[in-house]
Amino acid sequence: MKCPFCGCMDSKVLDSRHSDDRIKRRRECEACARRFTTFEVVEHSPLVVVKKDKSREIFDREKILSSMLKACGKRPIPYTVLEQAAADIENALVSDLDKEVSSSRVGELVMDKLRQIDDVAYVRYASVYRQFKDTESFMEELKNILSNRGYNVSEKE
Numbered sequence: 245m246k247c248p249f250c251g252c253m254d255s256k257v258l259d260s261r262h263s264d265d266r267i268k269r270r271r272e273c274e275a276c277a278r279r280f281t282t283f284e285v286v287e288h289s290p291l292v293v294v295k296k297d298k299s300r301e302i303f304d305r306e307k308i309l310s311s312m313l314k315a316c317g318k319r320p321i322p323y324t325v326l327e328q329a330a331a332d333i334e335n336a337l338v339s340d341l342d343k344e345v346s347s348s349r350v351g352e353l354v355m356d357k358l359r360q361i362d363d364v365a366y367v368r369y370a371s372v373y374r375q376f377k378d379t380e381s382f383m384e385e386l387k388n389i390l391s392n393r394g395y396n397v398s399e400k401e
Contacts, residue, residue: 247273248280255280291337292344300344305334308354315369319362329357363389 245255252275259270267284291303309330316326333353337345351373358366367386376382 249278250276293347295347305330316365
């Protein structure tokens, strides 16, 4: 960090304090021994979602929360659980350090979270997201859920 008094590029940090989106540092110049304070701001670059038609839009956690609320309609799931799930999804996407993410990746993360929260909500979301063509594909997904839960699912002939 450049000293505002002598211009020297060498300084040491004496103290750091963190607040919401900024860091306050007390520094001391190693050349002139004068002290000064710097403020660092955490820069958030926007996350962009690339849709199937190759169009792009800014990531919106509220859209995820809204779709999860629809899938969980009339289910006994607290709103705070869905808020936390949406926050977890956003954190997972941001931690990947990619500035662009495919809509299919977002959809898969939502389905994974809903699978953990409620099977009915998961099936509702998956039926729209995966666009099941017929009852056969829908039944296959239900069989997968049941077999993952430890139920014996045998094919009737």
